[in-house]
Amino acid sequence: xxxxxxxxxxxxxxxxxxxxxxxxxxxxxxxxxxxxxxxxxxxxxxxxxxxxxxxxxxxxxxxxxxxxxxxxxxxxxxxxxxxxxxxxxxxxxxxxxxxxxxxxxxxxxxxxxxxxxxxxxxxxxxxxxxxxxxxxxxxxxxxxxxxxxxxxxxxxxxxxxxxxxxxxxxxxxxxxxxxxxxxxxxxxxxxxxxxxxxxxxxxxxxxxxxxxxxxx
Amino acid sequence: xxxxxxxxxxxxxxxxxxxxxxxxxxxxxxxxxxxxxxxxxxxxxxxxxxxxxxxxxxxxxxxxxxxxxxxxxxxxxxxxxxxxxxxxxxxxxxxxxxxxxxxxxxxxxxxxxxxxxxxxxxxxxxxxxxxxxxxxxxxxxxxxxxxxxxxxxxxxxxxxxxxxxxxxxxxxxxxxxxxxxxxxxxxxxxxxxxxxxxxxxxxxxxxxxxxxxxxx
DNA sequence: CAGCACATCGCCCAGGCGGGTGAACGGGGC
DNA sequence: GCCCCGTTCACCCGCCTGGGCGATGTGCTG
Numbered sequence: 438x439x440x441x442x443x444x445x446x447x448x449x450x451x452x453x454x455x456x457x458x459x460x461x462x463x464x465x466x467x468x469x470x471x472x473x474x475x476x477x478x479x480x481x482x483x484x485x486x487x488x489x490x491x492x493x494x495x496x497x498x499x500x501x502x503x504x505x506x507x508x509x510x511x512x513x514x515x516x517x518x519x520x521x522x523x524x525x526x527x528x529x530x531x532x533x534x535x536x537x538x539x540x541x542x543x544x545x546x547x548x549x550x551x552x553x554x555x556x557x558x559x560x561x562x563x564x565x566x567x568x569x570x571x572x573x574x575x576x577x578x579x580x581x582x583x584x585x586x587x588x589x590x591x592x593x594x595x596x597x598x599x600x601x602x603x604x605x606x607x608x609x610x611x612x613x614x615x616x617x618x619x620x621x622x623x624x625x626x627x628x629x630x631x632x633x634x635x636x637x638x639x640x641x642x643x644x645x646x647x648x649x650x651x652x653x
Numbered sequence: 654x655x656x657x658x659x660x661x662x663x664x665x666x667x668x669x670x671x672x673x674x675x676x677x678x679x680x681x682x683x684x685x686x687x688x689x690x691x692x693x694x695x696x697x698x699x700x701x702x703x704x705x706x707x708x709x710x711x712x713x714x715x716x717x718x719x720x721x722x723x724x725x726x727x728x729x730x731x732x733x734x735x736x737x738x739x740x741x742x743x744x745x746x747x748x749x750x751x752x753x754x755x756x757x758x759x760x761x762x763x764x765x766x767x768x769x770x771x772x773x774x775x776x777x778x779x780x781x782x783x784x785x786x787x788x789x790x791x792x793x794x795x796x797x798x799x800x801x802x803x804x805x806x807x808x809x810x811x812x813x814x815x816x817x818x819x820x821x822x823x824x825x826x827x828x829x830x831x832x833x834x835x836x837x838x839x840x841x842x843x844x845x846x847x848x849x850x851x852x853x854x855x856x857x858x859x860x861x862x863x864x865x866x867x868x869x
Numbered sequence: 870c871a872g873c874a875c876a877t878c879g880c881c882c883a884g885g886c887g888g889g890t891g892a893a894c895g896g897g898g899c
Numbered sequence: 900g901c902c903c904c905g906t907t908c909a910c911c912c913g914c915c916t917g918g919g920c921g922a923t924g925t926g927c928t929g
Contacts, residue, residue, distance in 0.1 A: 587876060598849035600915075614877050620917065630885090631916075632848045633814035639855065801905060816885070830907050836887065846915090847886075 439466040440557045443486035445477035445503065446470075446519075447495045451542070455490060455519075458546040465553060474498025478506045486514055487557045491536070493520040493527055501530045508535030515556045519544075528567045538562030583625045591618040595631055596638050655682040656773045659702035661693035661719065662686075662735075663711045667758070671706060671735075674762040681769060690714025694722045702730055703773045707752070709736045709743055717746045724751030731772045735760075739780065754778030799841045807834040811847055812854050 442465055444455050452470045459465045468484050471477035475498040481489055489507060493500035504516045517538035518531040528539050538556045540549065541564050552562040584592065594604045601619065605612040619631060626637045658681055660671050668686050675681045684700050687693035691714040697705055705723060709716035720732045733754035734747040744755050754772045756765065757780050768778040800808065810820045817835060821828040835847060842853045 585875060595848070596852070598844070598846060598852050600846065602915085610876085611878055613879060616916075617877080620919090623917075628814070629917085630814065630816065632811070632851055635848055635851065636812075636814045803906065818885085826906085827908055829909060832886075833907080836889095839887080845887085 439464055440488060440554060441466050441468045441484065441486045442553060443468060443477065443480055443484060443489045444470045445472075445474070445480075445489060445495065445500065446492040447472050448492075451492070458549060459553070461546075462550050465550060474500055474503030474506075477503045481507045481511055481514055485511060488553050489514060489516045490519045490553070491516050493518055493531065494522070501527075501534045504531060504536050505534040515559070517553065517556050517562060519549075523564065523567065539567040540564055584622060588618050588622050588625070591615060592622055592634065592638050595619070595622070596635050598635075655680055656704060656770060657682050657684045657700070657702045658769060659684055659693065659697055659700060659705045660686045661688075661690070661696075661705060661711065661716065662708040663688050664708075667708070674765060675769070677762075678766045681766060690716055690719030690722075693719045694726075697723045697727055697730060701727060704769050705730060705732045706735045706769070707732050707747075709734055709747065710738070717743075717750045720747060720752050721750035731775065733769065733772045733778060735765075756780055800838060804834050804838050804841070807831060808838055808850065808854050811835070811838070812851050814851075 442459060444452050444467060446452050446455070449472070452472075456467050456470070459467055468486055469480045471480050473495045477489065477491065477495075477500075478498070480486075489504075491500045491504055495503070498506075500518060500520070504518070507514055507516055515537045516535060517540060518527075518536045519540050519542060520527065521542045523541060531539055537559070538552060538561065540552060540562060544552070544564075556562050590608065591604060594607055599607065601615045602612050605615045608615070619634075623629070623631070623634050626634055628634050628637055658675060660668050660683060662668050662671070665688070668688075672683050672686075675683055684702055685696045687696050689711045693705065693707065693711075693716075694714070696702075705720075707716045707720055711719070714722075716734060716736070720734070723730055723732055731753045732751060733756060734743075734752045735756050735758060736743065737758045739757060747755055753775070754768060754777065756768060756778060760768070772778050806824065807820060810823055815823065817831040818828050821831045824831070835850075839845065839847070839850050842850055844850050844853055
């Protein structure tokens, strides 16, 4: 019994390419093609495909909205986002909408076929970078809580743009100790520089996003 | 030697009140009164007062223009804006024109006397809110506009937590060039580290406050 | 009590960063 | 034409940062 695939992409060239990619595999059958999100939802409703290959950037209804609509109605249908853009917001949006996979269009044909079969079986299929985004999103709040009280305190001062030396003075501890705290903070947040740690703190509001002092 | 004060206000009531306020202090002498800006300039030219208490809203010539004229001619004469309105444009205009102080008319008599003496000694006298306006409205936009297009571009990448090397790769220029831009940015913003530059950019929204990429 | 987490401090080292200076090039204004 | 500005690049120097490793004391917990 072949896996029934619905293709949703606004570029006919891409649809054609995908059909050729998948057509060679007897285990896969392309049962329909949609050129926008709304059409994808409509066709999915009629055809009950096993897997929908969903482009994210489409007219009328974007792929994420379409994914959410399909997943809400058709519990057996898995959606795999297949796009050319790799952005954290897109990845997270697609996953929240219920996509089981997030793949890039530069994928190899054989790899794509394998991924579709895996997705049909309910296995998650993510481009490595996509999983990194996901992990970050998930890990973020935990990363906050992983910080000790003292580390949060140091982070608060980092967010005010202070140097290690200044922080040491503020907290009445040695600069070396501050460095230790900063190292731990960066390790826990998974960042590579104090600036990134500050951005991290501000984005996720780990630290009271007070105005802080003007940089002197 | 008493401090010689010139009062410039178009309301006789205010002039009278000020004269009474100041008359009690032996260290202060009201040497003249003007009822509009032009008259204030004329009297200042004749009397060479130490301090001019300048209302901003006056007929014929407003207080800001009068302040500019006086400061241009009489280097020894300090001008203190004394007004009932607190607006950023008025504060900035007065300061640009050369006022050393910006006070509100609801000030206490004793406080006003103290402020006049301080102004005569060259000390800045600003209502707290006035200095806030100065910071926000004057310093910030000028700092922003002082940046060149390329520097703003670099700052945008700084805000994303990139290192100099990464920025160089992104912009296809040498790391040394990036360093030059970063130096200029920090100098113009008046900050001491890249982190502070980033905070500056975020606070004042110099840069599109996009989410930026996750630090890899 | 032994173990663990936390905070503290130290040292080493490499690489990044910040400051100074200089120089070349092109474009625009005087 | 000349000069200023923006952009590019380079070199030097010294401090700061980030990573690794170790050590001590304290307080909580099993």
